[in-house]
Structure formats: C-alpha cells, structure tokens
Amino acid sequence: xxELLQNLIDGLGRGSIYALLALGVAVVFGIMHLLNFAxxxxxxxxxxxxxxxxxxxxxxxxxxxxxxxxxxxxxxLIERVAFSRVRGASDFTLLLTSFGVHFIVAAGFLLxxxxxxxxxxxxxxxxxxxxxxxxxxxxxxxxxxxxTIIVLAGTTWLLQRTMFGLALRAAASDFDTARLMGVxxxxxxxxAFALSGFLAGIAGVFWxxxxxxxxxxxxxxxxxxxxxxxxxxxxxxLRGAVLGGLVLGLAEVLLRSWLPVGxxxxxxxxxxxxxxLLFIFRPGGxxxxxxxxxx
Amino acid sequence: xxxNLKRDVGFPVIGSFVLFLALFGxxxxxxxxxxxxxxxxxxxxxxxxxxxxxxxxxxxGNTGILSFGHIGFGAIAGYVFAVYAISPxxxxxxxxxxxxxxxxxxxxxxxxxxxxxxxxxxxxxxVGIGLARSGAQSGSVAATVITLALLFVTHEVAKSWPELTGxxxxxxxxxxxxxxxxxxxxLVVLFASMLxxxxxxxxxxxxxxxxxxxxxxxxxxxxxxxLVQQMAALLLSVVIVSVGSSLRVWQIGSILPDRFxxxxxxxxxxxxxxxxxxxxxxxxxxxxxxxxxxxxARRLGQDGFEVFGLGLDExxxxxxxxxxxxxxxxxxxxxxxxxxxxxGILEDWEFDQWLYRRFGRGTQTEPGRLAELDDVPxxxxxxxxxxxxxxxxxxxxxxxMTAESGEVVGIIGPNGAGKTxxxxxxxxxxxxxxxxxxxxxxxLTGSASHExxxxxxxxxxxxxxxxxxxxxxxxxxxxALVAKEHRTERTLRDVDSLxxxxxxxxxxxxxxxxxxxxxxxxxxxxxxxxxxPSFMLLDEPTSGMSDSESLTMIEQVRxxxxxxxxxxxxxxxxxxxxxxxxxxxxxxxxxQVIAEGTPDEVQANxxxxxxxxxxxxxx
Numbered sequence: 001x002x003e004l005l006q007n008l009i010d011g012l013g014r015g016s017i018y019a020l021l022a023l024g025v026a027v028v029f030g031i032m033h034l035l036n037f038a039x040x041x042x043x044x045x046x047x048x049x050x051x052x053x054x055x056x057x058x059x060x061x062x063x064x065x066x067x068x069x070x071x072x073x074x075x076x077l078i079e080r081v082a083f084s085r086v087r088g089a090s091d092f093t094l095l096l097t098s099f100g101v102h103f104i105v106a107a108g109f110l111l112x113x114x115x116x117x118x119x120x121x122x123x124x125x126x127x128x129x130x131x132x133x134x135x136x137x138x139x140x141x142x143x144x145x146x147x148t149i150i151v152l153a154g155t156t157w158l159l160q161r162t163m164f165g166l167a168l169r170a171a172a173s174d175f176d177t178a179r180l181m182g183v184x185x186x187x188x189x190x191x192a193f194a195l196s197g198f199l200a201g202i203a204g205v206f207w208x209x210x211x212x213x214x215x216x217x218x219x220x221x222x223x224x225x226x227x228x229x230x231x232x233x234x235x236x237x238l239r240g241a242v243l244g245g246l247v248l249g250l251a252e253v254l255l256r257s258w259l260p261v262g263x264x265x266x267x268x269x270x271x272x273x274x275x276x277l278l279f280i281f282r283p284g285g286x287x288x289x290x291x292x293x294x295x
Numbered sequence: 296x297x298x299n300l301k302r303d304v305g306f307p308v309i310g311s312f313v314l315f316l317a318l319f320g321x322x323x324x325x326x327x328x329x330x331x332x333x334x335x336x337x338x339x340x341x342x343x344x345x346x347x348x349x350x351x352x353x354x355x356g357n358t359g360i361l362s363f364g365h366i367g368f369g370a371i372a373g374y375v376f377a378v379y380a381i382s383p384x385x386x387x388x389x390x391x392x393x394x395x396x397x398x399x400x401x402x403x404x405x406x407x408x409x410x411x412x413x414x415x416x417x418x419x420x421x422v423g424i425g426l427a428r429s430g431a432q433s434g435s436v437a438a439t440v441i442t443l444a445l446l447f448v449t450h451e452v453a454k455s456w457p458e459l460t461g462x463x464x465x466x467x468x469x470x471x472x473x474x475x476x477x478x479x480x481x482l483v484v485l486f487a488s489m490l491x492x493x494x495x496x497x498x499x500x501x502x503x504x505x506x507x508x509x510x511x512x513x514x515x516x517x518x519x520x521x522l523v524q525q526m527a528a529l530l531l532s533v534v535i536v537s538v539g540s541s542l543r544v545w546q547i548g549s550i551l552p553d554r555f556x557x558x559x560x561x562x563x564x565x566x567x568x569x570x571x572x573x574x575x576x577x578x579x580x581x582x583x584x585x586x587x588x589x590x591x592a593r594r595l596g597q598d599g600f601e602v603f604g605l606g607l608d609e610x611x612x613x614x615x616x617x618x619x620x621x622x623x624x625x626x627x628x629x630x631x632x633x634x635x636x637x638x639g640i641l642e643d644w645e646f647d648q649w650l651y652r653r654f655g656r657g658t659q660t661e662p663g664r665l666a667e668l669d670d671v672p673x674x675x676x677x678x679x680x681x682x683x684x685x686x687x688x689x690x691x692x693x694x695x696m697t698a699e700s701g702e703v704v705g706i707i708g709p710n711g712a713g714k715t716x717x718x719x720x721x722x723x724x725x726x727x728x729x730x731x732x733x734x735x736x737x738x739l740t741g742s743a744s745h746e747x748x749x750x751x752x753x754x755x756x757x758x759x760x761x762x763x764x765x766x767x768x769x770x771x772x773x774x775a776l777v778a779k780e781h782r783t784e785r786t787l788r789d790v791d792s793l794x795x796x797x798x799x800x801x802x803x804x805x806x807x808x809x810x811x812x813x814x815x816x817x818x819x820x821x822x823x824x825x826x827x828p829s830f831m832l833l834d835e836p837t838s839g840m841s842d843s844e845s846l847t848m849i850e851q852v853r854x855x856x857x858x859x860x861x862x863x864x865x866x867x868x869x870x871x872x873x874x875x876x877x878x879x880x881x882x883x884x885x886x887q888v889i890a891e892g893t894p895d896e897v898q899a900n901x902x903x904x905x906x907x908x909x910x911x912x913x914x
Contacts, residue, residue, distance in 0.1 A: 029436075033436075035436045035439070035440070082630055082634070085634045086633060086634055086637075089633075089637060090434050090637070091434030091435070091436055092359065092361050092433070092434045092637070093633050093637040095361050095434075095436065095439055096361065096564070096568060096629060096633050096637075097629075097630055097633040097634070099561070099564075099629065100626050100627075100629030100630035100633060101626075101630060102626075103561055103622070103625060103626035103629065104623060104626030104627060104630060105626075106622075106626075107619065107622035107623040107625070107626050108623060110619045110622055111617050111618070111619045111620065111622070111623055112617075115619075217557070220557065224443070224447060227440060227443075228440065228444065231437060231440050235436060235437065265455035266451070266452065266455050266456070268447070268448075268451045269448050269451045269452050269455070272444050272445075272447065272448040272451070273448070275444060276425050276441065276444065279425060279428065279429050279437065279441060280424070280425055280428045280429075283428050283429045283430055283437070
C-alpha cells in the first residue's frame with residue numbers, strides 16, 4: 001500500500017511534466033494542425049543557456065526566469081522563421097518541417113558547442129525528501145505537482161476568461177470562420193506559440209533541473225513524451241493532453257515497479273506497446289475529438 | 296495486375312535499367328576521378344542507401360503516410376541478420392548468453408537475409424494492423440506517431456537487451472567477421488528494388504493506393520479499400536528495406552543501436568523528400584544529390600576551403616565550415632524543401648513514363664462514339680422506412696423511394712428537409728436508426744462506402760473530389776480497374792471511349808486539378824460511369840453552376856447514364872434542374888417524403904407548393 005502510494009506520487013510528479021509538455025503540443029496542434037516535433041528544442045535551447053549561465057556564476061534563482069523567458073522566445077522565433085512559412089500546408093509538410101527544425105537546432109549545438117555532455121549543478125534541495133507517515137515524498141515531486149496545478153489553473157483561466165483565450169478556442173475549432181469573425185490569424189497563432197513556449201518553459205525548469213546536463217539531442221525525449229501524451233489523450237483535446245501526460249507518467253512509474261527485475265530496463269518498450277494497444281482499441285485516444293468527414 | 300503491359304511493365308523495365316546505370320555510372324566516375332578508398336566506400340554506401348530509400352518510397356510515395364518506422368524495421372532486420380550471420384566464435388566474445396540458443400547458430404549470409412526479411416515481415420504485419428486501426432490515410436498524424444514510436448521501441452530494445460544485441464557501447468558491437476566483398480550483390484538488389492518499386496507504382500494495387508493518397512473518401516466511394524492497399528505497400532516496402540538494411544550491416548561489418556535511429560531516419564527521409572517522394576526517379580535523384588551535398592559539406596567542414604585542390608586559405612567563413620556541417624545541411628535541406636518545394640525536385644515525374652509518352656505510345660486517334668447499351672441486366676433500387684435521429688432531433692422519418700435502370704429520379708426539398716441525411720444514409724456515411732435500402736433485393740444497409748460502389752451504387756460529390764495530381768485519363772482508368780474486379784456482370788466501357796464521350800479527350804493527359812469547373816464535373820461523371828454502375832447517385836451536380844451550364848449538364852447526365860445503362864438518383868435544390876432532368880421526383884420536407892410523381896404532378900401538388908414552391912416564390 002505504501003509502495004503504491006509512493007509510486008502514485010512519483011508518477012504524478014513525472015506525469016505533471018509530461019502534461020505541461022503535452023498541453024503545449026496540443027495548443028499548437030489545435031491552432032494550425034501542426035504536430036510539433038521541434039517542441040523538445042524548447043528545452044534544449046534553455047538547457048544550453050542554463051549551462052552557460054552557471055559558468056557565468058548565475059544561480060537557480062536567476063536561471064529559472066531565464067529558462068522560461070528563453071523558452072517563450074525560442075517558440076516565437078521558430079514560428080517566425082519556419083512554421084509561419086508553411087501555414088496551411090499539408091499535414092505531411094508540417095510534420096517534416098517540425099522534424100527538420102528539431103534537426104537543425106540539434107545539429108547547430110553539435111556544430112557550435114560539441115557532442116559532449118555539458119553538466120551543471122542541480123539545486124541543493126533536489127534529492128531532499130520529507131517524511132509523511134511512512135511515505136518519503138521528494139520535495140522535487142511535490143514542487144512539480146504544486147507548480148503544475150497553479151499553471152494549469154492559470155491556463156484554464158486564460159483560455160476560458162480572456163479575449164485571447166476565446167479567440168484561441170474559436171480559431172482551434174474553425175480557423176477560417178474565426179478569421180471572418182475578426183480574429184487576427186497572426187496574433188492568435190503567435191499567442192498560441194507563446195503559450196506553448198511558456199508551458200514548455202515551466203516543464204523545462206523541472207526537466208533541466210532533473211537532468212543536470214544537456215546534449216545536442218536532449219530535446220528528443222521531452223518531445224516524444226509530449227507528443228505521445230497529447231496523442232494518448234486525443235489530439236486536439238486540451239483536457240486530453242493533460243490527462244494523457246498524467247497517464248503516461250503513472251504508467252512509466254508503475255510498470256517499472258511491477259516488471260520483474262531482469263527486464264526493468266525495457267520499461268519504455270512496454271509503455272510503447274501499451275500505447276499501441278490503446279490506439280488499436282481507441283484509435284482517437286482517451287478523450288477523442290470526433291472527426292467529421294466533410295463531404 | 297497491369298492495365299497496359301507496354302506502359303506498365305515494358306517501359307518501367309527499360310527505365311529502371313537506365314536509372315540504375317545512371318546512379319551506378321555516376322558513382323563509378325566519381326570513384327575513378329578520386330581513386331581512393333574513401334571514395335569507393337562513399338559510393339558503396341550511396342548504393343545501399345538507395346536501396347533503403349527506394350524501399351521507403353514504396354510506402355510513403357504511394358500512400359502519402361509519413362513513416363519514421365521503416366528505419367525501425369531496418370534495425371530489426373539488421374539485428375536478425377547479424378545474429379544469424381556471425382560466427383559462433385565471435386558470438387562467444389560478444390553475446391555468449393544469447394537467448395533461443397542463438398549463440399551456437401550460424402547460417403550463410405544469404406539465408407540470414409531471408410530470415411531477417413521473414414522476421415521483420417511479422418512485425419510489419421502487426422504494425423500494419425495498428426496503422427489500419429488508427430485510420431491511417433495520407434498525411435495522417437496518428438499514423439506517423441505510431442511509426443515514430445516503433446523507431447523508438449526498436450532502439451530502446453536494442454539498447455537494453457545486451458544478451459541479444461550486444462547493447463549500446465562500442466566495445467561490444469557486433470563484428471560480423473567479414474564484410475561484404477565486392478558489389479555484385481548490392482547492384483543486383485538495387486536494380487531489383489528499382490524495378491519492383493516502379494512495377495508496384497504502375498500495378499493495380501499501386502494505382503489504387505495512389506488514388507487513396509490523393510483523396511481517401513473519393514477512393515473509398517469508388518470501391519477502393521485503402522487499408523488493403525496500404526498493407527500491400529507496407530509489406531513490399533518492408534521487404535526491400537529489410538534486405539537493404541542487412542546489406543548495410545554486412546557492409547559496415549557491425550551494428551549498433553544508433554546506426555538505425557533518428558539520424559539515419561532523417562538522412563533517408565531527406566533523400567526521399569529532396570528528389571520527390573512520389574516518384575522512384577525522384578528518390579534515386581535525391582540519394583545522389585544528398586550524398587553529394589553531404590560529402591561536400593563534410594569536406595568543407597574538415598578542410599576549410601581546400602576542396603578538390605582549390606586552396607582558399609584563411610577563409611573568412613571559418614565559422615560556417617566546421618565539423619558536423621553535414622548534419623546542419625540535412626536539416627536545412629529538409630526545412631528548405633518543405634517551405635519552398637514540398638513535393639521535391641521532380642514532384643511525381645517518372646523517367647519511364649516520360650519515355651513512354653515520348654516514344655512508346657505512338658499517335659492516338661479519338662475513339663468513335665459509344666452506342667447506348669440496352670443489353671445490361673435491369674436493376675431496382677429501393678429504400679424503405681429510413682429514419683435517422685440525432686439525439687432527439689428527427690432528421691428523417693420513414694423516408695422511402697425506388698428507382699429503376701434507365702430512369703432518372705430526382706430528390707428535392709428545401710434546406711433542412713433531410714436531403715443530405717438521406718444521401719449520407721445511402722452512401723454509407725450515416726447508419727440509419729431504422730429502415731433499409733437495397734439493390735435487387737440485396738440489403739446494403741450499413742455497408743462501407745467501398746462495398747456500396749462494388750455493389751453498383753456509385754456516387755459523385757457535391758464539392759468535387761477528383762484525384763488532383765493524377766491525369767484525367769488516370770482518374771477514369773482507376774475507376775475502370777475497380778470495376779473490372781467487382782462489376783463483372785455489367786458491360787465495361789472502354790476508358791478512352793468514355794473520355795471521348797465526356798468531351799475530355801483532348802484534356803486526357805492534363806492533371807485533374809488543372810481542369811476548369813465544367814470539365815471537372817464532366818470528369819467526375821465519366822469516372823462514375825467507368826465504374827459500370829447500376830445506379831449513379833449525383834449529389835448536387837449543379838452546385839456552383841450557372842443556369843445555362845445546368846441545362847447542358849442535364850444532357851450530359853442522361854447521356855452518360857444511358858451509355859452504361861445505369862439508373863440515376865439525383866439530389867439537388869435547383870427546381871429547374873430537377874424538373875428538367877427527372878422522370879420522377881420525390882419531394883422531402885421536414886424529414887418526410889411529402890410527394891412523389893412526375894415533374895408535372897409534383898408541381899401541381901398543393902403540399903409541395905406550400906412547403907417548397909410557395910416559400911421559393913416568396914423570396
């Protein structure tokens with residue numbers, strides 16, 4: 001029982017990061033039907049800045065805002081340089097463009113920094129735990145969960161209660177009609193990328209803390225988890241993205257503890273198999289958005 | 296299997312051979328000029344990459360589904376090949392505790408390739424079923440993520456199952472012991488891959504897959520089951536990728552998880568995209584161009600400006616020409632092509648089809664008029680008691696109609712009368728809450744779109760759905776291919792005659808998307824007629840047309856239907872058109888049939904005047 005509770009908290013901590021990443025993926029997908037394979041770069045770029053900042057003598061109090069701001073700016077920059085030029089193109093083109101952007105950023109760091117691992121210190125409290133009854137809760141997990149709840153509440157408010165949120169939801173449900181109603185496509189798309197970058201920035205703070213190092217291909221894993229979580233939840237559904245992230249995090253932690261010792265390192269493989277099964281039985285994901293074929 | 300032997304087999308054989316000679320010859324020239332070991336290796340690598348890229352082209356090109364997973368299949372094949380091909384002595388050093396007693400097994404490399412193909416095919420079937428379940432179609436995002444997940448699973452398993460794969464670290468990589476001597480095998484496989492890819496593209500299955508790539512819904516409405524064709528393309532492409540990957544492992548002499556991962560997936564995709572993913576010629580061109588570009592970038596990165604003896608020392612561009620420049624070139628090529636030319640250099644241009652049009656076809660004369668048919672078996676369409684409710688809202692209540700061969704039956708009603716719902720029911724898009732429809736007593740309720748058209752009920756679309764990138768003739772030919780298989784009891788009309796009959800003869804080699812509106816409509820009619828239908832269902836055929844165009848359309852619809860001996864069910868809101876074209880009319884209002892009869896009877900009906908004509912007159 002204790003172990004299960006322990007795992008649940010670990011899983012929620014992990015899943016919260018995935019949920020933030022997935023929500024960022026889902027916001028952009030909703031607005032321009034782009035599944036952003038370059039989403040992980042919003043963690044790679046701040047990751048290298050973190051490495052640079054610590055070499056300049058910064059500390060986590062100043063690095064955290066740096067991570068968030070740089071993630072938002074990177075997201076806007078990538079939109080400006082690459083995605084704005086393929087708006088309205090076929091899904092095939094959009095997928096490959098984002099894949100190419102991922103590759104350019106990774107190759108850029110390979111070219112100008114190096115392939116080797118760049119380490120930086122984790123915060124001092126990183127491994128600390130607090131005991132609640134028989135449970136040992138990592139402060140890190142607790143921080144992730146609390147921050148995620150606050151950010152999700154803020155995002156919900158933004159989407160439900162502000163003009164921008166209304167424009168974003170309208171554009172996501174029918175872009176052309178939203179434009180006819182006076183929604184400016186440029187500003188709503190940029191707003192979506194800024195929001196996506198902000199969510200990736202928050203997730204990035206924790207991801208970067210946890211990793212303690214950065215490499216040119218550091219973006220692959222957060223990208224994959226974000227994309228998969230968005231897909232598990234049902235592409236196009238924002239609630240689904242959050243749910244998908246939590247489910248993915250819990251599945252990883254629980255599987256790791258249930259699998260026999262010999263094959264524990266195959267956890268990721270098993271998670272993928274479970275996702276495949278989910279798609280076979282529920283092709284649209286957990287909260288699938290009904291897709292009506294227009295004749 | 297092949298509609299036209301000369302065009303679909305003869306010329307592809309010649310074309311593939313020329314293409315093969317061009318790629319290999321180009322490699323030989325490069326290798327002779329430089330005459331060093333690294334140039335020779337580069338050319339060998341290029342030839343193997345070409346095999347794998349052509350394999351991927353068969354799937355991506357013909358189905359339009361972006362797949363990262365083919366390199367995952369390549370990893371499976373590569374490991375199976377390696378595990379079977381290396382000697383027990385080597386295996387004792389690398390993987391002494393391999394499962395399934397594999398440590399002591401060794402087979403000849405040829406047999407190892409065969410085993411690799413078979414094992415990989417098993418995985419391909421499983422993945423293929425998953426793709427089909429996810430509703431894969433051209434550009435499908437979920438399908439792409441599934442293939443991406445496959446790439447990651449294989450990589451993950453290869454890394455974390457060291458007993459079988461030797462794991463991730465260089466020190467325990469496989470040494471196969473001997474690497475591939477000579478290129479004979481590579482050359483044979485390369486030519487075979489080119490030929491197979493071209494033959495598949497021209498074959499019935501390939502044509503149907505391409506139709507579904509262009510417009511999945513229209514293809515299904517024509518009797519194509521895209522999932523079957525996608526599976527065929529997947530399995531064929533996996534066979535070629537497996538053989539190519541085995542050769543790759545054999546040539547390098549070792550295998551590591553990272554050899555078949557993101558970087559290689561990126562490289563092969565860029566090669567495919569740059570040349571033109573919809574064409575085998577394009578794939579080959581892309582392999583050549585990207586091999587050259589990467590090699591140039593690599594040398595620039597290594598030597599600064601000293602390339603091919605051209606010394607430009609102290610270059611100001613040192614910050615560009617650095618090591619790993621070739622990776623950046625790959626990424627830039629991908630994004631650049633996506634922004635400025637997403638269909639690649641050649642789009643879907645095929646060398647052998649160009650040869651055929653230039654030299655193989657000879658001059659063609661327009662075929663004569665077709666006689667109207669009177670010997671096809673008569674058929675009856677009947678729908679009865681059809682009701683559809685969306686929640687509490689009753690869109691249709693107890694609607695019914697009949698139609699006979701040779702008859703034109705109109706369905707009309709004001710907006711919201713239930714016309715669209717009725718069409719959706721008899722085209723298999725909406726399942727009725729109650730009621731049934733049939734042709735000659737064969738119940739068709741609940742059939743999928745592709746089954747309906749095979750049974751003889753062929754539809755057109757309100758907003759045109761042609762296969763835009765295909766030529767006018769190909770659009771009709773694909774319909775004829777399906778009809779030949781499923782409509783054997785009906786008389787099939789010649790494709791060229793149908794084109795002439797529809798007045799499209801002079802446009803036959805143009806792409807369908809280049810046609811003007813009227814010709815597009817005529818093409819859709821001709822395509823429907825080529826299906827040898829018992830009934831043609833026309834959904835608002837005059838939408839977007841002027842009155843005079845609508846009048847000409849009446850003649851054309853009646854004529855095309857008579858040419859294939861089909862009955863016509865036509866739905867429209869244009870009263871003039873419906874009364875002009877129909878022998879009998881059903882009037883729908885608020886989800887119910889309120890009147891039926893000849894145009895005169897219907898126009899005289901008081902309820903109709905109140906419901907439809909009255910409101911029309913008020914406007």
